[in-house]
Amino acid sequence: MLAGLEIPLGYIYARGETSRASQSVERDAAMLAEVTEENIEEGKVGELPDVIGDYATRTGGHVVVTDKQGIVLADSDPAARTGISLATQPDIARALTNQPTVTTTTDSAGRDVLSATMPGASGTTIRGTLRLTYPLDQVSTRVHRIWGALALAGGCVLAAVALAAFTLARWITSPLRTLEAATAQLAEGQLTHPPDATTGPPELRRLATSFTHTATQLQHLLKAQQAFASEASHQLKTPLTGLRLRLRLENLEPYLDPRAHPSLEEAVDEVERLGRMVQGLLALARLENTATTPEPVDLDAVTAERVAIWEPVAAEQYVALDITGPHVGQVWAIPGALEQIIDNLIANALRGSPPGTTITLHRTPGTELHIIDQGPGMNAADRERAFDRFWRSSDAHHDGTGLGLPIVRHLINASGGTITLHPSPDTGLDARIQLRPVTSRPRGPRSGGEGSGSRRPLSQRTHTAGRR
Known part of the structure; x- marks a missing residue:
């Protein structure tokens, strides 16, 4: 969402800055063209360097003035030559036909500049031309500054959202962490710390409450089952011991028909095996509860x-x-x-x-x-x-x-x-x-x-x- 909002906003601002700079240069060039045209008309050519030099010093632009033949009359750059002809250059040639030109070009130093070339005319009479070039460095600096501001704002928003999301996630998952710990305890056989059912979303609080209730019931059932197995084994052990030690089934052998002796031996063996089984159940019950x-x-x-x-x-x-x-x-x-x-x-x-x-x-x-x-x-x-x-x-x-x-x-x-x-x-x-x-x-x-x-x-x- 930030990218969808900030990238178009940055492009719109960059285009707006370039457009405003272009309009400003065009306006200044038109005004300077009127001033220089009056000076040329009045024969005050010698005042042109002061006029355009003062403007160039204040704005950082570069101004060139020619006469109606395209001969340079004045240049804001002190090192530039005057008296040379620029009539063959496209923007000067168009201005000499009373057609203004506003474009982006590259100057002799290789910099990107805004260029506005205006005719110095009164009606249809052309008395000269004026070219104003303005470097795009300052425009680019302002564009870069706004991109940086947008990036900083986006980073702050992302940090705030991440902090809020982290806090919310911790709040949501806190019951899950206590539920996980409680599940591990229950797997070990004893739930000593039930999950927290007082924090987190309502659904997780209800889940924690249900888990605690289920775990409690399960522990009760397991304890009842273990108690039953232990008590039942103890109750079975007593009569089996009596059969083996007190009644002594073997003592019945002299009083039984010889054909019944194998059955008596099988009965004694089964009593012995049942006794060992009960003893084994008691041993397992003690092991599981110790x-x-x-x-x-x-x-x-x-x-x-x-x-x-x-x-x-x-x-x-x-x-x-x-x-x-x-x-x-x-x-x-x-x-x-x-x-x-x-x-x-x-x-x-x-x-x-x-x-x-x-x-x-x-x-x-x-x-x-x-x-x-x-x-x-x-x-x-x-x-x-x-x-x-x-x-x-x-x-x-x-x-x-x-x-x-x-x-x-x-x-x-x-x-x-x-x-x-x-x-x-x-x-x-x-x-x-x-x-x-x-x-x-x-x-x-x-x-x-x-x-x-x-x-x-x-x-x-x-x-x-x-x-x-």
């Missing part, structure tokens, strides 16, 4: 310790445990998590390892731990779903609960690491755990909702075996 902060843990020491504990169990199944690879040192992990992760993965590997095979715990530089078995392994689709809760492979022939690997992944994520499943080089499964070395900066505590003050070691909270 704030945890990673701490330095010696991966080599923990790996050696867990292998020593599991070797007798593996030996009963004729499976060997082996640790390979260089020492990797300390890694970041939440308290008790590394022991729980290795226990679950070794137990998981033992379930699918045939006798005479080896489970290898291989360490690689970069704080990566591989737990590799030589069992049947998993296909790609099963590896994608292996971390889903309660999921078990369709070809599984064991009493897993489907909660072991979800617990492992939750512990690794809480420690700031990752876990992925890959086929091993020969046969079996390769569980790759990537943890962060202590040289890197630990991540902040992860909060899961209520009960965020607990810091008990995870080995005391849950010990649930994994599954494929």
Whole structure:
């Protein structure tokens, strides 16, 4: 808009200045032509230099007077020659025929000038001519000055508009920034600073209010869901414990028909599996509702310790445990998590390892731990779903609960690491755990909702075996 207004205005002003200068020169030339014509008529040729010299001094113009033959009688430039003929020059020739000329031309110095040539005549009698040239430097200076003023005005307007736009944009986006921060807090599980619903446009204030209401309702629903899962698990745990420990279903075996013994064994196995599932649900509920902060843990020491504990169990199944690879040192992990992760993965590997095979715990530089078995392994689709809760492979022939690997992944994520499943080089499964070395900066505590003050070691909270 400024360009559309100021550029035409500048051109109009420039043309107006040139037009005014041209009219002024034409008017002055006509007046001087009358004066010089009177002097020539009265024979006062000697006064011509004073007349035109005085005008040239006051205005900065250049005046030349000729007689009716085009011979120069006077020149305002003291260094110019008189007595020479200019009759062949177009403007002088036209003036000698009583025709005035006003044009823009270039003088001997190469400057652009306005030139007005007028006849000195009384009626049809031509007594001489007068040429007045005026340099366009002053006109150009005034034109440039107005262009500068227009540019300065445009710059001030743009600065004012930019300031107003910036202020308005800050006012409009202020609720969006608080809404963005609140969304990030809600993604972490707890909205502590609701978005500001008192500033900004009405639409954004209503949006902030709606978001706060939705976030509050969502937090209530999540807390209710977590409370229900925890309470339901606790309520299921009590009767299951009674079935296993107090009633002792196995004690019914002598009183049952031998044909019912397989059904009794299946019932006992299902009670045991259901008990482990409830224990796993309780462990997940505690993990999701507990704030945890990673701490330095010696991966080599923990790996050696867990292998020593599991070797007798593996030996009963004729499976060997082996640790390979260089020492990797300390890694970041939440308290008790590394022991729980290795226990679950070794137990998981033992379930699918045939006798005479080896489970290898291989360490690689970069704080990566591989737990590799030589069992049947998993296909790609099963590896994608292996971390889903309660999921078990369709070809599984064991009493897993489907909660072991979800617990492992939750512990690794809480420690700031990752876990992925890959086929091993020969046969079996390769569980790759990537943890962060202590040289890197630990991540902040992860909060899961209520009960965020607990810091008990995870080995005391849950010990649930994994599954494929």
